[in-house]
Amino acid sequence: xxxxxxxxxxxxxxxxxxxxxxxxxxxxxxxxxxxxxxxxxxxxxxxxxxxxxxxxxxxxxxxxxxxxxxxxxxxxxxxxxxxxxxxxxxxxxxxxxxxxxxxx
Amino acid sequence: xxxxxxxxxxxxxxxxxxxxxxxxxxxxxxxxxxxxxxxxxxxxxxxxxxxxxxxxxxxxxxxxxxxxxxxxxxxxxxxxxxxxxxxxxxxxxxxxxxxxxxxxxxxxxxxxxxxxxxxxxxxxxxxxxxxxxxxxxxxxxxxxxxxxxxxxxxxxxxxxxxxxxxxxxxxxxxxxxxxxxxxxxxxxxxxxxxxxxxxxxxxxxxxxxxxxxxxxxxxxxxxxxxxxxxxxxxxxxxxxxxxxxxxxxxxxxxxxxxxxxxxxxxxxxxxxxx
Numbered sequence: 001x002x003x004x005x006x007x008x009x010x011x012x013x014x015x016x017x018x019x020x021x022x023x024x025x026x027x028x029x030x031x032x033x034x035x036x037x038x039x040x041x042x043x044x045x046x047x048x049x050x051x052x053x054x055x056x057x058x059x060x061x062x063x064x065x066x067x068x069x070x071x072x073x074x075x076x077x078x079x080x081x082x083x084x085x086x087x088x089x090x091x092x093x094x095x096x097x098x099x100x101x102x103x104x
Numbered sequence: 105x106x107x108x109x110x111x112x113x114x115x116x117x118x119x120x121x122x123x124x125x126x127x128x129x130x131x132x133x134x135x136x137x138x139x140x141x142x143x144x145x146x147x148x149x150x151x152x153x154x155x156x157x158x159x160x161x162x163x164x165x166x167x168x169x170x171x172x173x174x175x176x177x178x179x180x181x182x183x184x185x186x187x188x189x190x191x192x193x194x195x196x197x198x199x200x201x202x203x204x205x206x207x208x209x210x211x212x213x214x215x216x217x218x219x220x221x222x223x224x225x226x227x228x229x230x231x232x233x234x235x236x237x238x239x240x241x242x243x244x245x246x247x248x249x250x251x252x253x254x255x256x257x258x259x260x261x262x263x264x265x266x267x268x269x270x271x272x273x274x275x276x277x278x279x280x281x282x283x284x285x286x287x288x289x290x291x292x293x294x295x296x297x298x299x300x301x302x303x304x305x306x307x308x309x310x311x312x313x314x315x316x317x318x319x320x321x322x323x324x325x326x327x328x329x330x331x332x333x334x335x336x337x338x339x340x341x342x343x344x345x346x347x348x349x350x351x352x353x354x355x356x357x358x359x360x361x362x363x364x365x366x367x368x369x370x371x372x373x374x375x376x377x378x
Contacts (some may be wrong), residue, residue, distance in 0.1 A: 001117060001202070002202070003198070005114055008106075022127075024181065024198040024249045025129075025181060033181040035201075072141050072142035074129060086238075098127065098129055098142065098198070100142045102106045103106065103107065104107055104109045104110055104142075
């Protein structure tokens with residue numbers, strides 16, 4: 001979280017809304033541990049990361065949707081659930097990410 | 105715009121103060137309607153908190169568990185009933201722990217100390233070197249140490265020992281019983297999660313006798329003292345020895361020391377071969 005504060009400060013100073021995505025659980029091997037944080041501004045700028053680069057693109061899409069709806073959601077990325085997941089981790093693990101507006 | 109909770113968290117993080125962000129990550133059954141996904145509690149080490157998970161009893165129990173997670177320095181998800189009941193799982197709470205770096209205290213400003221300070225810094229420890237001899241314990245000799253203290257080990261432990269917890273490590277490298285014994289006895293009075301002492305097997309045996317003469321409990325020594333210090337990887341140089349010691353610190357923390365990897369303590373025979 002600490003590593004994204006400066007970017008959040010900058011975005012908020014410019015009046016931009018911010019979404020925060022945090023890894024809340026990892027099954028199997030995952031590139032980042034719980035607590036890994038990524039922040040996304042409403043115009044799609046990104047700070048931090050939640051994986052080794054495998055799912056960041058999908059998280060940006062989720063973050064923008066969450067800013068639109070105002071409702072937090074838990075997103076799961078990985079191979080384990082079913083083939084419908086278009087985004088996977090190359091390591092074969094599963095990562096759960098809480099995506100929410102920074103309105104708290 | 106962000107509000108009070110983020111402001112509190114931000115100010116703790118920028119001030120390097122310990123804090124836990126407890127967040128509801130799933131809500132099912134009877135908890136629905138009372139608790140919401142992403143409900144939050146920001147918990148400070150003194151138990152002060154801001155925010156709510158949706159129920160005062162749940163807040164109270166989650167605060168207790170947040171403080172336990174902070175003490176151990178680990179991120180965990182805990183499960184509760186709607187009012188914080190144990191053995192139920194309607195509410196999942198992710199405890200995101202922001203703890204200051206764990207401490208590595210090295211007693212003895214000897215040659216091996218410099219390498220151990222360096223490897224300790226790589227692992228993210230806040231490193232202190234302590235030795236009562238002012239000619240050896242200098243910042244110039246250990247530029248990477250966060251702190252170099254000229255003090256007797258037992259006095260230093262009397263002063264700061266109560267701050268140590270399960271994440272912290274103490275290494276005793278003097279292999280001189282005059283310094284080792286007070287350092288080890290002082291550390292045994294703390295909650296430090298790792299205690300190791302350097303020396304040959306002969307030094308180890310002599311030191312063990314002195315410790316017992318000085319009143320140490322043998323069962324506690326068996327339980328807590330890693331001596332001779334380090335994993336049995338055939339380390340020779342100060343740098344290799346530092347890696348063997350730090351690997352042992354990790355193994356003890358993760359519960360994989362004796363029985364999983366070979367420690368010098370559990371191995372028989374020569375520390376150095378060939």
